[in-house]
Amino acid sequence: MEGIILAKETREPLSFASISLKNFALGTISNEQGKFDIYIPKSMRQDTLLVSYIGFNSYEIPLKNIQEPISVPLETANNVLDEIVLSNLSPLEYIKMAVKYMESNAPQTPFDTQAYYREKFIENGKIIDKNEAVFKTYYPSYGDSSKNQHQLVLFRPAENRQQFQFMREWIDERAAKEKKKADKKGEVYDEEKYDGNIDIDFGGPQSVIDLDIYHGDAANYLNPKNYNKYEYSFGDETSLYGEALVTVIFKSKKSIENIRDSGKILISKDNYAIAQVQTSGKFSLPFLVRPVFFALGLKVENPSFQTTISYQKFQDYWYPKLFRWDAKVDLTKRHAFEENEEAAINIGQVFSVNTIQLKGNPVSSEKRFDPDKKLEEQVYNDLQLNWNQINTVKD
Numbered sequence: 001m002e003g004i005i006l007a008k009e010t011r012e013p014l015s016f017a018s019i020s021l022k023n024f025a026l027g028t029i030s031n032e033q034g035k036f037d038i039y040i041p042k043s044m045r046q047d048t049l050l051v052s053y054i055g056f057n058s059y060e061i062p063l064k065n066i067q068e069p070i071s072v073p074l075e076t077a078n079n080v081l082d083e084i085v086l087s088n089l090s091p092l093e094y095i096k097m098a099v100k101y102m103e104s105n106a107p108q109t110p111f112d113t114q115a116y117y118r119e120k121f122i123e124n125g126k127i128i129d130k131n132e133a134v135f136k137t138y139y140p141s142y143g144d145s146s147k148n149q150h151q152l153v154l155f156r157p158a159e160n161r162q163q164f165q166f167m168r169e170w171i172d173e174r175a176a177k178e179k180k181k182a183d184k185k186g187e188v189y190d191e192e193k194y195d196g197n198i199d200i201d202f203g204g205p206q207s208v209i210d211l212d213i214y215h216g217d218a219a220n221y222l223n224p225k226n227y228n229k230y231e232y233s234f235g236d237e238t239s240l241y242g243e244a245l246v247t248v249i250f251k252s253k254k255s256i257e258n259i260r261d262s263g264k265i266l267i268s269k270d271n272y273a274i275a276q277v278q279t280s281g282k283f284s285l286p287f288l289v290r291p292v293f294f295a296l297g298l299k300v301e302n303p304s305f306q307t308t309i310s311y312q313k314f315q316d317y318w319y320p321k322l323f324r325w326d327a328k329v330d331l332t333k334r335h336a337f338e339e340n341e342e343a344a345i346n347i348g349q350v351f352s353v354n355t356i357q358l359k360g361n362p363v364s365s366e367k368r369f370d371p372d373k374k375l376e377e378q379v380y381n382d383l384q385l386n387w388n389q390i391n392t393v394k395d
Contacts, residue, residue, distance in 0.1 A: 001063075003070035005034045005051060014053050014074060018312060018321060022048040022060065025314050025356035028116075028391035029322055035394045054245075054266065054276060055238045077239040091232035091248045095265070097272040099222055105273035106142040106214045107317045110360030113137045114153070114383075115320075115353045116392050117205050122346040123164055132156040133205065133375060134390055135351075136383065138360050139215050139320075148215055149362055150205075150369040154387065155379050166343035167333050206371035208325040208349040211309050213274065214318070220257070221250045221265070221279075229253055235264055240276070241313050244269045258284045263307075273318050277309040299332040314356060323351040354391045 005017040013034025020027025024044050030036040040047075040063065049066065051059040056074035089097065114136055121129040134154035140146050164171075182188065213219050220226050235247030246269055251262040261281030267274055282304050305327045312321040326348045333341040367380040 001040060001066065001068055001070070002035070002037045003068070003072060005030045005036065005053065005072050005074065007056070008073035008075045011073075014056075016308065016310075016322060016324065017051060017053040017074070018310070020050050020052075020312065022050045025319070025358075026354065026391075027312070027321075028354065029350075029352050029393060031394040033394075037394055038391050039389055052241055054240050057239075058241060091234050092227060094246055094248050094267055094272070095222065095227075095232060095250075096224075098265070098267050098274050099218075099224075101272040102214060102274070103142045105268075105271055105318050107139070107319060107358075108141070109358070110138065110140050110144075110362075111319070112357040112360045113139070113320060113353045114355045114357075115351055116390055117208070117352075118348075118350045118393055119204070120346075120348045122348070123166060124344050126162070128162045128164055130158045131375065132392065134385060135205070135209075135369065136363065137209075138362050140360070140362075142214065148209070148212070150209065151363045151367045152369050152375060152379050153381050153383055153385055154390070155375045156387065157376065164343070166331060166341055166345075204371055205349075205351070205369070205375075208323045208351045211307055211323040211325060211351075212320055213277065213309060214311070214320070219277070220252070220259070220261070221263070226256060229256055237269075238266065240266070243275075243313075245275055252281075255284060273311075273313075275311055275313075275318070277307070279305075279307045279309075281305060299334060301330040301332070303327070303329045312353075315358075319356055320353050322353070323349075325349040350393055352391070352393060 005014045005019070006012065007014055013030070015030060015032045015034055017030040017034065017036075018027060019030065019036050019038055021040070021044060024047055026040070026044065028036055028038045045063050048060050048062050051072050051074065053074055055077055057077050059072050059074055061070075061072075114134065117131075117133040117135055119131045120127060132154075133152060133156070136151040136153050138149040138151075140148070210216055213222060221230055229252060231251045231253060233249045235249045238245050238247060245266040248265045248267060249263070250265065252260050254260065259281055260283075261279050263277060263279035263281075265274060266276040282302075284303070305325065307326075308322060308324040310322040311318040313319075326346070328344070328346050331343045331345060335341070367378075367382075369378060
């Protein structure tokens with residue numbers, strides 16, 4: 001089934017809207033243009049489609065009444081206020097209540113999810129590389145000292161990976177020298193090591209998976225030791241899944257662990273559950289990396305990032321829904337007697353939960369995902385899945 005999510009009043013597409021079933025923990029998200037595909041097994045086709053988006057009324061329609069492609073117009077929620085929220089609690093007190101009640105709002109027993117992962121590398125507006133994967137994740141009980149366990153079930157690299165054009169001449173010259181050196185020594189030239197690409201690594205899947213605030217380490221803005229390093233204020237009230245949400249805006253006073261960020265946290269007025277966090281900011285390059293860039297004659301500007309962390313309410317508890325991580329950096333290669341080379345590098349990561357299994361099963365140690373290993377070397381498809389069964393994010 002395919003369709004598009006729009007704002008009814010403006011007809012503008014709504015990116016990363018939640019599309020799910022009403023009675024089953026299965027769903028997907030819309031892409032940047034509001035478009036989506038969703039695979040629904042036959043056993044679930046008597047259910048109802050549920051579309052949700054922050055600040056809009058949820059939309060429901062029985063699956064049997066849908067004619068494809070479906071266009072879903074969402075109406076602005078009536079309880080969205082333009083004035084500042086009036087409350088007996090201060091913004092920081094709302095943060096403290098959200099942290100205090102996190103355990104009661106999180107699922108009470110271990111559970112599994114199946115999620116779609118996509119990573120895009122873009123140079124000057126052109127997609128250079130795109131990797132897709134499917135992960136099974138085991139989430140232990142809240143407060144359990146053990147970490148989340150991930151299993152890579154499917155992996156699909158880009159069919160036509162392109163070469164970075166930035167510093168193309170320098171890279172080709174380096175590769176030629178290494179090949180000549182290997183030939184002279186009678187050694188085998190390692191083409192994979194010198195494949196003609198710049199190795200830009202922002203952490204791979206682990207960097208976006210680790211955004212989870214319910215089952216991971218406390219984010220800086222939720223960590224009590226950092227409360228005095230942030231400014232907190234109220235934003236407009238909004239809604240999701242029919243629940244009124246308080247918006248708490250946060251802004252760091254200075255860099256914390258090489259990051260200076262700001263954003264907003266959407267907290268349920270009813271039970272203080274954190275429904276969504278949106279963050280943007282700048283990160284500084286580690287001190288030890290700077291000399292390397294300087295030696296290569298590289299100038300790095302505007303390193304910035306944006307994240308979205310969303311949760312879905314299912315059977316009175318809040319489960320992971322969407323983790324997004326986008327980074328941008330501008331690179332310049334300075335030349336003394338030639339025109340400088342420039343590249344705007346964008347990296348976008350999406351981790352979208354497709355299904356939830358309420359009874360979790362730990363991942364065996366030999367199948368657990370290792371971020372230090374290549375993805376293609378650790379695929380364990382014991383679930384016998386194929387890509388036609390996966391709710392991907394449309395390009």
